[in-house]
Amino acid sequence: MSVQNASRVLTLPDSLPLDSGDALEGAVIAYESYGELSPAKDNAILVCHALTGDQYLASDHPVTGKPGWWERMVGPGKPIDTNRFHVICANVIGSCMGSTGPASNAPDGRPYAMRFPVITIRDMVRGQISLLDGLGIERLHAVVGGSMGGMQALSLAANFPDRAARVLAIATTARHSAQNIAFHEVGRQAIMADPAWAGGDYYAQDQRPDAGLSVARMAAHITYLSEAGLTEKFGRRLQQRADGSAGAKSFGFDADFQVESYLRYQGSGFTRRFDANSYLYITRAMDYFDLAEEFSSDGRSGHLGNAFAGTTARFCLISFDSDWLYPTAESRHVVHALNASGAPVSFVELSAPFGHDSFLLDVPALDRVVAGFLE
Amino acid sequence: MSVQNASRVLTLPDSLPLDSGDALEGAVIAYESYGELSPAKDNAILVCHALTGDQYLASDHPVTGKPGWWERMVGPGKPIDTNRFHVICANVIGSCMGSTGPASNAPDGRPYAMRFPVITIRDMVRGQISLLDGLGIERLHAVVGGSMGGMQALSLAANFPDRAARVLAIATTARHSAQNIAFHEVGRQAIMADPAWAGGDYYAQDQRPDAGLSVARMAAHITYLSEAGLTEKFGRRLQQRADGSAGAKSFGFDADFQVESYLRYQGSGFTRRFDANSYLYITRAMDYFDLAEEFSSDGRSGHLGNAFAGTTARFCLISFDSDWLYPTAESRHVVHALNASGAPVSFVELSAPFGHDSFLLDVPALDRVVAGFLE
Known part of the structure; x- marks a missing residue:
């Protein structure tokens, strides 16, 4: 990009x-x-x-x-x-x-x-x-x-x-800290686990490691928010259905809870503006910081x-x-x-x-x- | 399994x-x-x-x-x-x-x-x-x-x-809580993002969604430990090299820090004993719990x-x-x-x-x- x-x-x-x-x-x-x-x-x-x-x-x-x-x-x-x-x-x-x-x-x-x-x-x-x-x-x-x-x-x-x-x-x-490094390592592993990452050589490909980068962003995003903030913003509230009706548990793997939907949105939006390899390099720089x-x-x-x-x-x-x-x-x-x-x-x-x-x-x-x- | x-x-x-x-x-x-x-x-x-x-x-x-x-x-x-x-x-x-x-x-x-x-x-x-x-x-x-x-x-x-x-x-x-659900959702997305997950129908395949399951486990594992415990156990200590010498930064993406190596080990070990679809279903059950x-x-x-x-x-x-x-x-x-x-x-x-x-x-x-x- x-x-x-x-x-x-x-x-x-x-x-x-x-x-x-x-x-x-x-x-x-x-x-x-x-x-x-x-x-x-x-x-x-x-x-x-x-x-x-x-x-x-x-x-x-x-x-x-x-x-x-x-x-x-x-x-x-x-x-x-x-x-x-x-x-x-x-x-x-x-x-x-x-x-x-x-x-x-x-x-x-x-x-x-x-x-x-x-x-x-x-x-x-x-x-x-x-x-x-x-x-x-x-x-x-x-x-x-x-x-x-x-x-x-x-x-x-x-x-x-x-x-x-x-x-x-x-x-x-x-x-x-060790915990900071640990969260970054999860993100890096998520990117590198994505076959579309292709050892970093994805720039000429049709497909980019968006799935891995999205997971990395989701994990990181949780660390940017407080537990109390998440509870206040989302709690256990369910998503409204497409027809506007109040949400109910789907007994499936759709984003039932608002917090799930929010995280997925954060993850996918991020892939449109950020390069996965940059994410690897910048998190590494932060981990090295002492x-x-x-x-x-x-x-x-x-x-x-x-x-x-x-x-x-x-x-x-x-x-x-x-x-x-x-x-x-x-x-x-x-x-x-x-x-x-x-x-x-x-x-x-x-x-x-x-x-x-x-x-x-x-x-x-x-x-x-x-x-x-x-x- | x-x-x-x-x-x-x-x-x-x-x-x-x-x-x-x-x-x-x-x-x-x-x-x-x-x-x-x-x-x-x-x-x-x-x-x-x-x-x-x-x-x-x-x-x-x-x-x-x-x-x-x-x-x-x-x-x-x-x-x-x-x-x-x-x-x-x-x-x-x-x-x-x-x-x-x-x-x-x-x-x-x-x-x-x-x-x-x-x-x-x-x-x-x-x-x-x-x-x-x-x-x-x-x-x-x-x-x-x-x-x-x-x-x-x-x-x-x-x-x-x-x-x-x-x-x-x-x-x-x-x-x-919302934070509990959020961490589980990261894990589920990591599994589902793995092409080897194949919509859950991987049992007859050679390949299983081990990469995704491993990332899910790594993210969850951080939440099982305390920040102070991680600091005491690993801090910012570097990995020993293969020749037994004290570690140094590799300026690469190997597991330089002991905490990275530990997390990778936790992730990959987990895939040998656990089924990715079970991880999806059980985390879902926990998220639904109220x-x-x-x-x-x-x-x-x-x-x-x-x-x-x-x-x-x-x-x-x-x-x-x-x-x-x-x-x-x-x-x-x-x-x-x-x-x-x-x-x-x-x-x-x-x-x-x-x-x-x-x-x-x-x-x-x-x-x-x-x-x-x-x-």
Whole structure:
């Protein structure tokens, strides 16, 4: 899946070095921006997207036609105010919305597929920094992200400590837990179990591994919601029948319960906008993420505080009480490390019923904290 | 998968009526028993197994060769003491270890496959009661079960209130939540997405939907463990390499992390002992389970207390603090209903690190509560 109408594209002039030891030559970064860049280029905010997100932060998605994924947060007069700030959002490398990823053509003119190098969160951040270099932006007013976007924000602060004055990391973690890895592995196995995956070489086929990707999305989607949120939204309510009558158990395997129908819809909708190989690569990058390990002397264990030793930024961490994917303890762990390295940090756990997805949804307290921190 | 060496098999003399309105003709119940039945037939304990369990409670599994799933609990001198009690465990209908299920031949001589009727937990209990009738056991000393076994224990108490003097329900619920249904739906979709599933008609094929069933098992398995337990057991530790050297990231899609390798092993091992269609039918039965609904006047909503109005049994409910699949609140809900209907009930939440699977594992406090309640 390659998007031709990405409005802005930067081809990196230099090869992009990767943690694996490989490098990407001629990598492309597709991005969107909103609001004017000041003449001093000192009002830029980089927003980093999550696993299945993209650069269409505050403008319609070219495939789905739906509004941008953070329109409620980014725009004129909104918490990330495009009347004041130049807001940039780039598709991460490895993804499929215009930046170089497994669906892109390799130098030999054929899609990389599984020949694409395994990347890390730090590699994604290297791509973001190369984009900022290309745009002539030396120091960001802020780097902002939720979930995997928050991982990038923390990684940017640790690896490029002079490039951002503020770091806002929401519903995220400094390292992927065993349970996080386990859920991702289920998704990867679901994709790879689909015969249409064909070892990743499905781009020239009629059929794509939609069935496997859909199952992967369904499993992941449950982890984005809270148990209480699911109960409130669906409970055990049955689907209305086609004739409009109230639902009854079918004693079959149709989607009897509303929650089943919802999940199936989430799964199949996802396959229309996302590339299965990208899902493999990006989940792998998240699983590899362990910021303390990156900054340890032996590459195995380390103190997270070391990662932030060189930082000059102010930090803000936000967690949600109903998020069981990256629970508050993960944010607290980052906050303690920042305290240990003497960085200024504020932290708040917000109460919201939507689980991990709260950072994308209507949580007025989140808007206030974001607006306040960026002032 | 049909087990020929099930040591005991009862063919039901009458047709087994089902909640769907269908009936099973000539159904077979495969069971095991341990300990002597007293001449008065008043020392029988029925243990009900969980989703993927079977009748091999305290004797080696004929397919895997592994010890019975509750050997630590059931045996001479153990908490469920076979020196005193006659302990019965039957494979539930719909399963695949000798009792009639989708892999069994229908009256036309071909496997039922998806022609097998959708069953409920109450239907499983009807099968258990038919077995007790066949064995001449009028009233159980106790019915005992964990997880889906606990659902059967509660259903038996509600639907056949004179048949058990004691009801011990562990790590269970009186109804499946939206999140429970969602995880099951992921598993079913994984199976049905596997082309080898072939609409359920795979029994005559060389290939079975092992890939899909394995993914289903992996997703479910995560829900059986606690986040803390996974962290303690695996954390982010890497696999040892084949040459015995300490692991390193492969920058590939092999199982780098121990938790990935463990999940893959769980998934593939499961396919050797379980039938994919049985997985569909049994998860469906669990999703349909809502004891209050069964006893409501309109078949939709109801007070759980009504379900226990006719009971003469003593109850014991046990939950585990790290069980997020059927958390303590679910047991409390049952306890409140029993209180409302005036039934004697004791309840304890045990502290154990293993999540939902705690009921199968080494939790000495569980042994003490079980032994004490059965005295």
